[in-house]
Amino acid sequence: MxxxxxxxxxxxxxxxxxxxxxxxxxxxxxxxxxxxxxxxxxxxxxxxxxxxxxxxxxxxxxxxxxxxxxxxxxxxxxxxxxxxxxxxxxxxxxxxxxxxxxxxxxxxxxxxxxxxxxxxxxxxxxxxxxxxxxxxxxxxxxxxxxxxxxxxxxxxxxxxxxxxxxxxxxxxxxxxxxxxxxxxxxxxxxxxxxxxxxxRITNFANPRENEGLSHQAPIGFADSKEIQNKVVNYLAAFDNSIVGFDVEVLKLDDDGQRTINIKTKHKNLDGGTVLLPLSQESDGTLKMFALYQFIQDCMDRGxxxxxxxxxxxxxxxxxxxxxxxxxxxxxxxxxxxxxxxxxxxxxxxxxxxxxxxxxxxxxxxxxxxxxxxxxxxxxxxxxxxxxxxxxLGQYGAIPSLKPLMQMGDTKNG
CATH class of the missing domain: 3.40.50 (Rossmann fold)
Structure with a gap:
């Protein structure tokens, strides 16, 4: 610790x-x-x-x-x-x-x-x-x-x-x-x-890092239904509309690394399921998907x-x-x-x-x-x-604010 x-x-x-x-x-x-x-x-x-x-x-x-x-x-x-x-x-x-x-x-x-x-x-x-x-x-x-x-x-x-x-x-x-x-x-x-x-260190204030992390699957995610179900249960803490994942392996590179396509499964009104590309999920869902592996690693390792x-x-x-x-x-x-x-x-x-x-x-x-x-x-x-x-400023650490410029007061020369 x-x-x-x-x-x-x-x-x-x-x-x-x-x-x-x-x-x-x-x-x-x-x-x-x-x-x-x-x-x-x-x-x-x-x-x-x-x-x-x-x-x-x-x-x-x-x-x-x-x-x-x-x-x-x-x-x-x-x-x-x-x-x-x-x-x-x-x-x-x-x-x-x-x-x-x-x-x-x-x-x-x-x-x-x-x-x-x-x-x-x-x-x-x-x-x-x-x-x-x-x-x-x-x-x-x-x-x-x-x-x-x-x-x-x-x-x-x-x-x-x-x-x-x-x-x-x-x-x-x-x-x-x-x-x-x-x-x-x-x-x-x-x-x-x-x-x-x-x-584990991550910066969700950085758009590039945020975007990259949101498309990284947890370790073993592509091959393990157990891990996919764990992620479903984890996401259910705030969004129970995702009931599963559909994972397609697209290609292997020279180092054996795989490119995968992830779709989320949602129930439709007729009792079936609808597939959506992971990229179409909300920013909050993508952030939580990215956080899963980090939180799991830290919990497992202390x-x-x-x-x-x-x-x-x-x-x-x-x-x-x-x-x-x-x-x-x-x-x-x-x-x-x-x-x-x-x-x-x-x-x-x-x-x-x-x-x-x-x-x-x-x-x-x-x-x-x-x-x-x-x-x-x-x-x-x-x-x-x-x-x-x-x-109220009793602890400091608050912004010292001044009026923003009044856009309406700008006059053309």
Whole structure:
């Protein structure tokens, strides 16, 4: 489970920024707080705020870290300089030339219990500046260092001796020790890499990504009636008009990948069925179809789902239903987690999220974003009008509005 995500100097976030899944002392919905070793962990974090306040950049920071961790082993090649994608805070001269930081704390279950990992790195346009990997077992309060890489030193004393020389010989300035060590099959390194690989990130605010995902079928969907029926039951949570699917395999490419044509089956008034191309379904249905595999993967693996603009094209009650899937420990038995951004203030008011599960982003007059939790504000438990208070500006993170230009006042010269 993700315990904490920490980043700095990335896009609109200039300063240290922490998204913390550690539960506060609040007893609100205590039954769904997950106890891991000596940690009390939450399964949801909703990020609210105005347009251009930095909500999406929190998701993008996590995506950048994930992409770099899983791909840095190829970044030393001239044709794959992924490091160039890094965008620091650009609106002051000091930050635009400084390194950016990315760090996570997360738990991983083993046969002996839980292990807590702390992994992070700093990076600038020239390469990796600093990198570290620490861990502690359930029975230990102190972290042990697996490796540390600084500007002038590389300490590999925590890894098998026979691997140290291979890493020293192969390490490039753009390459992470973690990525290289996983390639060399060092078990704890592989555990960290696999944790990143199992998480799912999607951006429904991006039309291209949204369009592409909506036409990707779940794994095994073409061949398995069982999986197709699972998707039907899943969609029935909001639309029971779809009673089945008709799947046609059109062709195989040179890599054995198949192109399939999917049609949805609907009942007609005469008791028969009508087939419709999947593409003709509503935007909400296409979005839920795309989310199915992501939600299923995270539920099965106990991983993290990150969704930008979760409320886009979805009814608030359906968003609530998705959140309840993650928040209900009887359903979410593997402790999957969700991080989502939203403009929908109703999600603050429907008595579903704890105050430490509600987060806000705000951007000041200098263009600097800040992330903070509702738990930082004192609240009267008898007056939990979070949505109303939010819209009244008591928590910040609302747009500063000015009148739109009056089109009718425009005069021809």
């Amino acid at each position: 993700l315990i904490q995500f920490h980043f700095k100097n990335f896009k609109s976030f200039r300063d240290d920024t922490i998204l913390d899944f550690s539960a506060t002392e609040s007893q609100d919905n205590e039954y769904r707080v997950v106890k891991v070793a000596d940690e009390r962990i939450l399964t949801a974090a909703g990020i609210f705020g105005p347009n251009a306040s930095g909500k999406s950049n929190v998701i993008k920071a996590f995506r950048y870290m994930t992409d770099y961790v899983t791909s840095s082993i190829i970044y030393s090649r001239d044709e794959a300089r992924g490091i160039k994608r890094l965008t620091p805070f650009l609106f002051d001269n000091k930050s635009k030339d400084a390194e950016s930081l990315f760090e996570v704390y997360f738990s991983s279950s083993t046969a002996k219990g839980y292990t807590i990992y702390n992994y992070g790195f700093t990076i600038n346009p020239n390469g990796v500046v600093e990198e570290w990997l620490n861990y502690r077992n359930k029975s230990s309060k102190n972290f042990k260092t697996l490796f540390y890489r600084g500007k002038n030193e590389v300490d590999l004393s925590g890894i098998p001796e026979k691997r140290r020389e291979n890493i020293k010989i192969s390490l490039e300035k753009e390459t992470l020790i973690l990525s290289l060590g996983s390639f060399l099959k060092i078990n704890k390194f592989k555990t960290v890499i696999n944790w990143f690989l199992q998480n 991983s993290v789902l990150l969704v930008d603009e979760l409320n886009s094209r979805l009814h608030p009650l359906l968003v609530r239903n998705i959140l309840l899937t993650f928040l209900n420990p009887d359903v979410n038995t593997n402790h999957a987690q969700i991080i989502f951004t939203s403009h929908d203030a109703w999600q603050l008011e429907n008595n579903i999220l704890r105050t430490d599960e509600m987060w806000f982003t705000n951007k000041d007059q200098n263009g600097i974003s800040r992330l903070y939790s509702l738990a930082e504000f004192e609240a009267n438990d008898d007056e939990k009008n979070y949505a109303e208070n939010y819209l």
